Amino acid sequence: MSDRAHHHPVYVISVFAELAGVHPQTLRNYERSGLLNPQRTRGGSRRFSDQDLAALRRIQELTNEGVNLEGVKRVLRLEAEVAQLRERLAATSEEARREVAEAHRQYRRDLVPVSNTIAIFLDAQRRQRGGRS
Numbered sequence: 001m002s003d004r005a006h007h008h009p010v011y012v013i014s015v016f017a018e019l020a021g022v023h024p025q026t027l028r029n030y031e032r033s034g035l036l037n038p039q040r041t042r043g044g045s046r047r048f049s050d051q052d053l054a055a056l057r058r059i060q061e062l063t064n065e066g067v068n069l070e071g072v073k074r075v076l077r078l079e080a081e082v083a084q085l086r087e088r089l090a091a092t093s094e095e096a097r098r099e100v101a102e103a104h105r106q107y108r109r110d111l112v113p114v115s116n117t118i119a120i121f122l123d124a125q126r127r128q129r130g131g132r133s
Contacts, residue, residue: 020057
């Protein structure tokens with residue numbers, strides 16, 4: 001399933017409630033408390049997506065473990081923050097890896113092979129002596 005389809009709101013509240021195995025009023029309560037944020041049609045009807053279903057499943061996991069709704073909000077907020085930080089860390093690590101690789105390429109360009117260095121050194125010595133061997 002594409003990411004776009006995952007976020008596309010297609011389920012009306014009754015169908016979504018049936019899929020999730022909850023009462024529609026539970027969904028309204030979750031929306032009021034800020035746990036779910038369904039899209040709205042022009043007429044004001046709620047439309048839920050597969051992403052909303054995944055979020056609801058996570059809410060159900062946490063509440064089944066005894067976490068209250070305020071705790072669920074905090075956990076979800078922290079999980080989102082951790083995911084965002086992981087993405088930033090991965091991007092920063094990749095950028096650092098590219099910069100190190102570029103620095104290594106630069107070093108290789110700047111290095112002069114030892115055999116060439118000896119030839120340059122000997123040539124410089126000859127010039128200092130005025131061309132004498």
